[in-house]
Amino acid sequence: xxxxxxxxxxxxxxxxxxxxxxxxxxxxxxxxxxxxxxxxxxxxxxxxxxxxxxxxxxxxxxxxxxxxxxxxxxxxxxxxxxxxxxxxxxxxxxxxxxxxxxxxxxxxxxxxxxxxxxxxxxxxxxxxxxxxxxxxxxxxxxxxxxxxxxxxxxxxxxxxxxxxxxxxxxxxxxxxxxxxxxxxxxxxxxxxxxxxxxxxxxxxxxxx
Amino acid sequence: xxxxxxxxxxxxxxxxxxxxxxxxxxxxxxxxxxxxxxxxxxxxxxxxxxxxxxxxxxxxxxxxxxxxxxxxxxxxxxxxxxxxxxxxxxxxxxxxxxxxxxxxxxxxxxxxxxxxxxxxxxxxxxxxxxxxxxxxxxxxxxxxxxxxxxxxxxxxxxxxxxxxxxxxxxxxxxxxxxxxxxxxxxxxxxxxxxxxxxxxxxxxxxxxxxxxxxxxxxxxxxxxxxxxxxxxxxxxxxxxxxxxxx
Numbered sequence: 001x002x003x004x005x006x007x008x009x010x011x012x013x014x015x016x017x018x019x020x021x022x023x024x025x026x027x028x029x030x031x032x033x034x035x036x037x038x039x040x041x042x043x044x045x046x047x048x049x050x051x052x053x054x055x056x057x058x059x060x061x062x063x064x065x066x067x068x069x070x071x072x073x074x075x076x077x078x079x080x081x082x083x084x085x086x087x088x089x090x091x092x093x094x095x096x097x098x099x100x101x102x103x104x105x106x107x108x109x110x111x112x113x114x115x116x117x118x119x120x121x122x123x124x125x126x127x128x129x130x131x132x133x134x135x136x137x138x139x140x141x142x143x144x145x146x147x148x149x150x151x152x153x154x155x156x157x158x159x160x161x162x163x164x165x166x167x168x169x170x171x172x173x174x175x176x177x178x179x180x181x182x183x184x185x186x187x188x189x190x191x192x193x194x195x196x197x198x199x200x201x202x203x204x205x206x207x208x
Numbered sequence: 209x210x211x212x213x214x215x216x217x218x219x220x221x222x223x224x225x226x227x228x229x230x231x232x233x234x235x236x237x238x239x240x241x242x243x244x245x246x247x248x249x250x251x252x253x254x255x256x257x258x259x260x261x262x263x264x265x266x267x268x269x270x271x272x273x274x275x276x277x278x279x280x281x282x283x284x285x286x287x288x289x290x291x292x293x294x295x296x297x298x299x300x301x302x303x304x305x306x307x308x309x310x311x312x313x314x315x316x317x318x319x320x321x322x323x324x325x326x327x328x329x330x331x332x333x334x335x336x337x338x339x340x341x342x343x344x345x346x347x348x349x350x351x352x353x354x355x356x357x358x359x360x361x362x363x364x365x366x367x368x369x370x371x372x373x374x375x376x377x378x379x380x381x382x383x384x385x386x387x388x389x390x391x392x393x394x395x396x397x398x399x400x401x402x403x404x405x406x407x408x409x410x411x412x413x414x415x416x417x418x419x420x421x422x423x424x425x426x427x428x429x430x431x432x433x434x435x436x437x438x439x440x441x442x443x444x445x446x447x448x449x450x451x452x453x454x
Contacts, residue, residue, distance in 0.1 A: 006301065007299050007300065007301075007441065008297060008298075008299045008300075008301050008438045008441075009223070009226055009299065009411075009412065009415065009438060010222065010223065010226065010227075010299060010386075010438050010439065010440050011386060011388050011415055011416070011437050011438045011439070012226055012227050012228065012388065012407050012412040012413075012415060012416065013227045013228065013386060013387060013388055014228070014374075014387065014388045014389040014403060014404075014406075014407075014416070015235075015237075015238075015387075015389075015403060015406075016374065016376075016387045017374060017389075018322075018324060018325075019312065019320045019322045019324070019325060019374075020312070020374070020387075021322065022312040022320060022321060022322050022336075022337050022338050023310050023311060023312025023338045023374055023376060024310060024312075024376060026336065026338055029320075029321065029322040029323065030321070030322065030323040031278075031321055031336060033277060033278050033336045033338060034267070034268075034271060034340075035267075035268055036266065036267070038262070038266060038308075038340075060240040060241050061239070061240040061241070061242075061244075062240050064240075066241065068324070072385070074255070074258075074259060074260060074382045076254075076255075082254060082255075082258040083260075083261070084258035084259065084260075084261065086254075086257060086258055086380075087254050087258050098260060099260065100259075100260030107323075107324070122254060122255075123254070124253040124254070124255075125251060125252075125253055130253060130255070133255070135255050135256075135382060137382070137385055139387055140241065141237050141241075142235070142237030142238045142239075142240070142241035142242075143230070143238070143241055143242075144227070144228035144229065144230055144232065144235070144238055144242075144406050145224075145227045145228060145230065146385060146386075146387060147243070150255075165250060165253070168248060168250065169248055174245075197240075197241050197242070197243055198240060198241070198242060198243055198244055199244075202243055202244065202245050203243075204245075204248055205243050205247050205248070206247060206248050206249070206250050207221075207222065207224065207247035207248065207249045207250065208250050208252070208256045208382075208383045
């Protein structure tokens with residue numbers, strides 16, 4: 001026997017199940033328990049940049065909305081900086097900017113939405129700029145390992161065309177699944193981002 | 209103990225054959241909710257290496273005590289009183305300090321406090337069913353709760369979930385984000401459960417089974433189970449990664 005490397009194995013994932021809200025958003029499950037639920041304010045009051053709303057559906061392989069899904073958001077601020085000690089200039093992030101949030105659906109329709117600021121572009125690997133994007137993590141009953149994807153913005157066509165992650169996707173047609181569509185509604189900027197778990201136009205999911 | 213390097217690099221790639229596949233015909237809900245196309249593999253960028261951070265200001269000390277965090281004064285939930293404790297480690301066996309651990313579960317009768325749960329077992333007025341805490345500087349965490357009950361669910365006509373606690377953990381980077389389930393040593397339902405069986409490797413399943421820990425019990429009061437959680441580890445940047453070209 002050669003020497004042992006003594007690494008541990010990552011704990012295997014299990015589905016978050018239908019009652020994920022009890023743990024991560026108990027108000028949505030129907031009761032108040034914590035003084036403060038986490039993840040309800042992504043950008044905070046002091047964030048610079050354009051205020052936006054993002055909304056959409058998660059759609060299953062039959063074309064039906066997934067009504068019990070929960071999403072988590074992770075994004076940089078308008079300057080493209082994450083509030084994390086390993087990111088350069090993180091001490092410049094506005095007070096109260098968390099960059100992270102939890103998004104639950106309307107249990108009747110499956111529609112979800114969150115309010116934030118539009119993130120800025122930031123440096124990726126190899127000195128290549130990444131277009132503005134929001135990282136999403138999707139869990140639900142029937143999803144055995146949380147799904148990672150990225151939301152890009154359709155009004156950033158030039159930056160998107162140069163984005164090193166979008167360009168990793170061999171099939172140009174599939175790149176479209178990551179682009180949120182901008183519109184104006186009642187003076188608000190709204191981006192639409194439907195996520196298709198399976199089937200025609202299946203959203204690109206990443207193994208990060 | 210592995211020496212802590214000054215600078216850490218990318219996360220080790222996730223062993224997708226250790227985790228359950230997206231599609232498992234015996235866990236029926238996964239069939240229409242599983243991507244059919246391959247995941248696109250990405251090397252880490254700052255978007256994956258960074259992640260949200262939490263502090264004690266985000267919660268109150270009672271949040272990790274499910275025996276009291278929803279109970280009426282001087283009352284407590286019905287059921288077997290248990291402590292669940294352990295450490296959050298990475299694949300290098302280093303502790304993951306100051307990270308958020310959240311749990312949720314059914315009550316002792318197998319009923320969830322959720323508007324979508326209609327199982328006939330009763331709601332316990334003194335049990336909410338969720339808790340949260342931060343690991344300490346050694347990666348240690350603990351909760352106090354009641355042992356959840358088994359309950360039936362619609363998959364085949366007679367499937368029962370083994371007693372389990374859902375566990376959510378963050379780590380330092382978004383690439384470490386993990387939700388899993390804790391099962392209990394000796395539960396015969398573990399072997400029959402299609403959700404447990406989505407995990408292909410029996411050794412990986414063992415990793416989800418909390419062990420009875422008599423040394424951590426409180427005599428005449430509360431029994432204990434130990435459950436360590438392992439998140440992805442990171443490379444040591446002994447040599448700079450060759451970032452240009454390939």
